[in-house]
Amino acid sequence: MVTISSCRYESDDDPVIYPEEPESTSDTIAAPKPEEYFRALSLPNSYMVQPGETITIPVIKAYAVWEQYKDILRTKLSREATLSATLLWQDRKDLVASVVLTENEIEYSEITVTLSNNSGNAVIAFKVDDIICWSWHLWVTNYVPENNINGRTYEWDNNGDGISDYIWMDRNLGAISSGIKLTYVDSLDACGLLYQWGRKEPFPGDRDLKAGFNNTIPRYYSRTIYDIDGNILEETGSIPGKGIHTTPISIDKAVHNLYKAITNPLALLMHDRKESNPYEEWFISWDTKNTDNSLWGTNIGKGVFDPCPEGWRVPSYKNRLSPWNRLDNASTPYSRLGVFPLAGVRRHIEPQIPVGSLIWAGEMAYIWSSTPMISSPEEEVDYLKPTPGFAYAYQVLSNYSSTAYIGKSNAASIRCVRE
Template structure:
């Protein structure tokens, strides 16, 4: 019998999730393809022969010689060995029935033709009759949901692409249920495991008196569904020599595992690793973190969602299978080792994947087993082993104190926590008075409150690991905390791709008295300096732009910038939102998310994280000093008695669910951001920068930062107005610049889409002529004032990444003015509740 099948291979990554598993049902040497019956398009009865594919070995029958050891005869410090031939070959290694089988048919372009759910279980190896549409070059998706029917909703999607991009089909609870199936289960014990098959290109034809499914190559086929989960077994051995030398295995972790199962996850094309899935903006988590008696078992086996992270041409030997050469979202095991005095901690990291050293793919329906040997502590010879410096950080790089410190990766700073560059005589009046520390405001210790990773939901922690929950001194260290003049907080950050963190200072009772945001990025903006006159202004702008590192400072084209009486005439503005590590138009998902920055409630100094993927889903994106996930709290504003509550609880989002609640915590510090006066100690921007004003809500064009946006009339200040026909504003949807209107904006789904304004740089509206001098405003999902959740609709219209909300510092009746781009309208004159979570873009102070 001749078997027919295909695999999609892109730059070395085998896309097994799209594999067509077909076995011919006849023994003829050749089955000639038949012409499609003239009844094409009609609903017909089709016989299907169903089975379950044998699970596969992720390594194969023998391990590749390149993946075995470190290539020398001496015992290496760290050995990571793939184990071959571990798959279960017996028939009882899979269930004998397919439960809750759903079959969905799509046409050649992916639009749904038919869908049906079978009410009875299907015994494997038998045939069934289903209703399909007679068609050529169509697609079939078969899903055995499992006996417990963990998930549903696929048939409700109109297209295959909608299934692929859906975020509402498989949720965390269902993922936990699948992971809870025993990994040694066989036969009926596997009844709850989902199985699936996607046939990308088949015909429904009439032949030999019946309708049947046929591959486009011509053979009648048996359909073999695949197990949705990958199985990963990790075995470890801690050498006695390590124990004798005083080392202890403290923790074993399986990190950066996709948080959810998806039948057809969205793929992402990368230059370095080829086609990968799921995308880099999916949610990743730790599958487990083992401590105590669990470590003595020396083995752990789990089900995980597939994580295909591609082929790395740089991983040419086992020691180069490290974080420098792996995709940021690749799955790895990490072994934490302490010496007996806890003066030295080592992190042994092993990236998992296929047979070859350069293969970082963990694929569905495959079993993987890896053996790890930790033999000695010679970390200098192996880049997979990292030493944690536990020495308290001490810096001499003193910086003026503000609520936000811009830090380049791999640098350190120190500052006086009782001072503030915007405070009275340079002091923070929430902590001091008349040259003395206020009662209960003496700082006793400092901690890493939260931090991001440097690749969204994956990558490296931007500050790194603390020593333990009682000792953060290797990352943030307090000296002379009770001395108002000598007190210093010392901070260092490792070399990463950047991100954000918040450091909190606590008194002896453990209450947070103040906190500071660390904006970790290569971006170093420079403001205008010198005596700015009409003659010198252009030269000063050019000098500031030239001196700015890894980005741009900008001026806009409106009258508030160009007129000597304009509020922003002697200023420049940053090219990105506060907290963003990228600026401008991006062409990939991860960098699109990096343009979002952080969200702030009006009048508060502490940030909240943005959507991780542009949707309304609340994903894990912040972590404590030990790398464990952190969540925000949400409390009604009416339950808050003082503005101090907002200072003591930087991770609490205060909700306004009625009009009167606006006048509780938020009203305790009216005009907290200084409105039309100077910068305050509650302003979230770095030294030399502040939240921009919007005097009078833009009634005076010379006081509105965005006067002239959307029009060649640079004095035009819109409010609920469409841009003029000859406008200077366009919407970027991921592929092109579009006219500013409802249809182009509302339909965008690209993460990183937004609005481009060129008047300040004088460029034309052609995508290939847009430079970093052009102002780009990414569409960012706001946090709702009454729920704290991300907004996903404008009225009844679903939205994604297509609305801009930027805070101004100016107040009116306890509300703040904002700058807003929404659908086809611009709003620059109205106020809104301070309880919303919006973006901030800092302007020169």
């Protein structure tokens, strides 16, 4: 039997004996009302921050999500637990100067993060009894897309009716360059971060652009990440460690994979090929085989797990057409939607290559949409209907680009559009 303490699963087979939950002593501190939780669900999972700034992050979204998904996560966050916050990783060892948790009234606590004068990416974790129960991506950049400062945006009409359907950023999520200089370093900086479909947790991309198509060895050579003290967090492949690693979803089937995703933002959740599963799906539960097609939202709104900053979202199909429809060729150095760097992917399934390997950097990129695959792109998407574990994306090669679909367990690029 599985039970819960704080935000941790416990099992009768677990040799560790956990103490019983203490009786509540927080009667004088009222829990947020349902409408407050509802509003908190729309708070962003990532923040665009200028170098040198200080940002304050409300933690109420963590409590709202665990309340909203309690049937899947099988618990709510304890109001009696010890709270803490920490830097999980940064891709420059001097990017984050400090992380401080201010405990107000439990759910109304806040995390204050002070940044250095550098650009880059960081992930901040919120812990309840030392278990990560939510995390946020900080995109530290001088780019201000709302005002076209240090970059620009692109309007796009995907059906040719003369009405703008999308406003695109000019770079990938997490990129510190738009890639417009077309130098090797600039192109690498433009790659940004990689995401498994439906997850808010970012993963660093390849360290170079030379992986190619013929890579037949395990490749865990991602961009270096560091802890708060500047120590390198080595990527460890299929072996759990302090850095990025791959976790088979077949491990501990009693625990839902959404729980694993939230509590371990460093883990890529992928199949180990020992289980028969036709879905290429990290989220899918083993008992019902159901998925959730709305993690990143639908064609009418942004999802709870959308990784784009406030005011932006992962693009969805519109007019029953791809967000990139009418984009003739994104492989040119300067397409009508800017430069699309060949960032590669974290591959879910590839012959002779262990799952989670980095592949195709410098050769290919996929850019996610939030729209799950259906039998025909012209069909109206039913986001409540379980579908196979694929989603639509935009495939870009050095000499070709088109709409495609890939398994949701792959980690690919994102380019945000305005809400």
